[in-house]
Amino acid sequence: MLTATRRFEFSAAHRYWRDDWSHAENERVFGKCISPYGHGHNYRLEVTITGTLDAATGMVMNMTDLKALVNTVLEEFDHKHLNEDTPYFKEQMPTTENLVRVLWQLIAARLPTVARLAHLRLYEQSDLWADYDGADETIFARAYTFASAHRLHAPSLSDAENRAIYGKCNNPNGHGHNYTLEVSIAGTVDAATGMVIDLEALDRTVRSVLDQLDFHHLDRELAAFADKPSTAENIVVYLWGELAPRFEGRLCHLKLWETRNNTFTYSGPHAA
Ligand SMILES: [Zn+2]
Ligand SMILES: [Zn+2]
Structure with a gap:
């Protein structure tokens, strides 16, 4: 098309x-x-x-x-x-x-x-x-930011392989990003409020998940990245797993901006 x-x-x-x-x-x-x-x-x-x-x-x-x-x-x-x-x-x-x-x-x-x-x-x-x-359905989307440190390092690979694959991102002391997460919710527009989803509830739910990442070191402070590299791909899949059950099938997709140049979009299963 x-x-x-x-x-x-x-x-x-x-x-x-x-x-x-x-x-x-x-x-x-x-x-x-x-x-x-x-x-x-x-x-x-x-x-x-x-x-x-x-x-x-x-x-x-x-x-x-x-x-x-x-x-x-x-x-x-x-x-x-x-x-x-x-x-x-x-x-x-x-x-x-x-x-x-x-x-x-x-x-x-x-x-x-x-x-x-x-x-x-x-x-x-x-x-x-x-x-x-x-x-019938309209999609409502909102963008949120979080600032996290991380280091790209695959535990299953040797130090030399990690350095070769991830380059500067393998720095043992870590580096960080201002991430932006776009959250898209699908649904019918409520006749009384004109909204697909209660904005306050959406913000509260997403922030409750992102607060665990925001101003933290992903690999050192989140169990999810203790044994797998905190690539943007793994982060967006992780966030889907955290957010999808909270929106009961209405989460449409997530788009994660790692930098202004790199974006990653994911739409996964709605139940664990
Ligand atoms: Zn990075
Ligand atoms: Zn307004």
Whole structure:
């Protein structure tokens, strides 16, 4: 399948609040987002289309046309208050999950017949986004960081082999990274909250696992890496094993950034 992606930005305000809930209930579920006059974001939208490659033009769709089409849709949202200035959030919360689905409907309806919408990714901020491909389920994703020391060393190999394979990463005293873990959760959007998952609960669950790594030495302080090398591959598989059972089948995939250049993505079994 051939896809083409174009990025867009728009800025909007919004507020999460349900009149049929008490102040305490609103605050418990929506946190700071209940602030009465709203707050705002620079949203980033990635629009991915697919279709048949036209032999004459060498394009699925002219990206200039896609740009114009999507910008027409975004005019309704850019520099607006999502609750007050658009008709889409009178009955549902203007969450990232609901907004990406609204944008899907509006963009898909305007695409020419030669192209089809394949995927939308909507960032509310750089560490919080939603993915949608037109299915029942929406994916909500969040990025977390942790800072750990480690040393790459395979106990089953000789010191000379370890030095040859891992090079600088085999330094006996260790080195470290600012790791970033992207956690993607799939699910239906809750009608009352507009969310795929309770953000507070997600943060608490992921942090409880990452706190065991954060500001620690992976090999010396985690039993999981006592007898196997703490490569990013092994770390992301380990984190899947820790997190998947806590999300009861809803963990979609994990992506681990070891550095800005190296990323590792894993989707494993949901039960041990
Ligand atoms: Zn917000
Ligand atoms: Zn390293």
